[in-house]
Amino acid sequence: MSNNSLDNGYPFVVLGMGCFWGAEKRMLSLEGVLDVESGYANGEITASYEAILAHERQLRLGLSDLKNHAEVVKVWFDPAKTTLEQVLARFWESHNPTQGDRQGNDIGSNYRSAIFTASDQDLPIAEASKATYQQALTAAGLPKITTEITRLTHYTPAETYHQRYLQKNPNGYCGLGGTGVAYPSATRFNPYPNSGLVIYGASNNHNTEAFLHAILETYPLPFEIRRVNTASNTATDTPLTLQFEHHGRPVGEFTGPYDAPYEAFWRWLGQYLLTEEQQYIAFSQGTERPFCGPYLTEKRRGWFLDPLSGVALFHSDKKFDSGTGWPSFYDVMPNAVSLVKDRSHGMIRTEVRSASTGIHLGHVFEDGPAPTHLRYCINGQVLLFKHDA
Structure with missing residues (x-):
């Protein structure tokens, strides 16, 4: 050393x-x-x-x-x-x-x-x-x-x-050449200050290993993460436990199930990060009142994110004023959403869900502007906005 x-x-x-x-x-x-x-x-x-x-x-x-x-x-x-x-x-x-x-x-x-x-x-x-x-x-x-x-x-x-x-040796060999791609931010986007996830125990089976891979690598989570011990510790028999903290105090604990697509985890996390109205929209296919939700008039350049996983769903350059009372986009980030047939309320519509967490976002219609002619009609309550400074 x-x-x-x-x-x-x-x-x-x-x-x-x-x-x-x-x-x-x-x-x-x-x-x-x-x-x-x-x-x-x-x-x-x-x-x-x-x-x-x-x-x-x-x-x-x-x-x-x-x-x-x-x-x-x-x-x-x-x-x-x-x-x-x-x-x-x-x-x-x-x-x-x-x-x-x-x-x-x-x-x-x-x-x-x-x-x-x-x-x-x-x-x-x-x-x-x-x-x-x-x-x-x-x-x-x-x-x-x-x-x-x-x-x-x-x-x-x-x-x-x-x-x-x-x-x-100022003229010596350096050997480095970057990709030319800038790191998006030198600080974690954290819209939930004083809150975070603490990971205890070890990933000692396939399900928990896959779960931790998704949490730590696949998703750019919009809150702080701290890991107390891992499989490299001696206490490898300690079961994997997630604890949510607010102002340094534990407020809830999750011990599974850790099966993909991790619906139980996202619902558990949502109760600490989302308001009751947000939870209703996200997990019960609710709809916010038109012209009452956030981001309707947001015009700054930036990204609209899943509020739980932090995954980018839409970019502001694809946003347009549809006059409907909900934030509207004519295109979506690749692989960011999934589409599901919705037969509720006596109608046949196409529901838009976040691919990472499965939360309900809104619906998509075929009356949008060129070039896609689509209108992703989205509840602003279930979006986070990250400004491109």
């Missing part, structure tokens, strides 16, 4: 971005970062530069199955000046996290993209940042992120000549 004196008083995260020379320079330039050190992490061999290169050759020849170390940078930061998410925003933007065991001209598992956290509590933040950046990459037509995200299990500082390499 590093002997850096900052270990005693400041948080850190260990990041794999390909060659650590360029990664060190990129991360050190971020405001709030106190120090950066090049090193090797989370492999199963003795760590040194030459040993890692030799082991990678063995892996390619099929002569070993031991995991190699990743070239990494250890990043210490001042939490009074920046956050872990802001550090990770720089990480995502500074390399291409979709390439697997490759970065620039460097090929091999030792150049893999990776986030190794100092604590279990940091894992949900890392996973949430991945989900946030994946949405931006997907919108730009880029593939899935391949970044390894796990707890730090081993770290060895790199040799002295690797430290501050590009400061000592």
